[in-house]
Amino acid sequence: xxxxxxxxxxxxxxxxxxxxxxxxxxxxxxxxxxxxxxxxxxxxxxxxxxxxxxxxxxxxxxxxxxxxxxxxxxxxxxxxxxxxxxxxxxxxxxxxxxxxxxxxxxxxxxxxxxxxxxxxxxxxxxxxxxxxxxxxxxxxxxxxxxxxxxxxxxxxxxxxxxxxxxxxxxxxxxxxxxxxxxxxxxxxxxxxxxxxxxxxxxxxxxxxxxxxxxxx
Numbered sequence: 135x136x137x138x139x140x141x142x143x144x145x146x147x148x149x150x151x152x153x154x155x156x157x158x159x160x161x162x163x164x165x166x167x168x169x170x171x172x173x174x175x176x177x178x179x180x181x182x183x184x185x186x187x188x189x190x191x192x193x194x195x196x197x198x199x200x201x202x203x204x205x206x207x208x209x210x211x212x213x214x215x216x217x218x219x220x221x222x223x224x225x226x227x228x229x230x231x232x233x234x235x236x237x238x239x240x241x242x243x244x245x246x247x248x249x250x251x252x253x254x255x256x257x258x259x260x261x262x263x264x265x266x267x268x269x270x271x272x273x274x275x276x277x278x279x280x281x282x283x284x285x286x287x288x289x290x291x292x293x294x295x296x297x298x299x300x301x302x303x304x305x306x307x308x309x310x311x312x313x314x315x316x317x318x319x320x321x322x323x324x325x326x327x328x329x330x331x332x333x334x335x336x337x338x339x340x341x342x343x344x345x346x347x348x349x350x
Contacts, residue, residue: 184334189239199344207292227329241327
């Protein structure tokens with residue numbers, strides 16, 4: 135489905151298909167903007183994340199109300215500690231990373247999980263909370279809110295994932311199907327990160343529409 139809220143909103147790419155302008159990288163073992171093995175690379179207009187080392191790319195810009203769209207496909211490579219045949223490929227898009235945060239794995243944020251079989255789970259990191267079915271979640275280091283239904287395609291196919299953060303309402307859409315919702319997050323603005331988490335992945339689209347804030 136398409137959200138009526140954003141049907142007429144113009145999307146803008148935040149990944150230009152040429153380089154990582156507008157983002158910085160962070161790797162757990164090497165720090166900020168130090169990526170000699172090209173864990174994050176731009177190839178044929180796509181963002182290629184090798185997954186070899188845990189880390190992320192992070193936007194320079196802060197977002198509050200937005201409709202984010204990414205399109206991803208898994209690669210074939212997996213790396214320790216998630217290289218076993220039975221281990222799911224893992225990645226994720228986190229948002230509302232607070233301004234001035236310390237680069238770490240993983241910073242305070244709300245995540246849209248991108249993991250085989252679990253695309254669309256909400257992960258709440260470092261005491262982030264939301265309201266689900268009328269009840270606020272407990273502040274914890276990591277807390278999972280499982281998706282309500284499945285929308286992802288088989289590994290090797292392209293998937294479209296949308297995150298809508300609209301004046302306190304969160305909606306996750308996977309391949310045009312709403313898979314998860316929550317309200318009233320205790321974080322309301324911040325940066326966006328895309329993880330590297332032990333699995334090769336490609337992103338061919340990363341775009342965003344900024345939404346108007348309601349008054350009052």
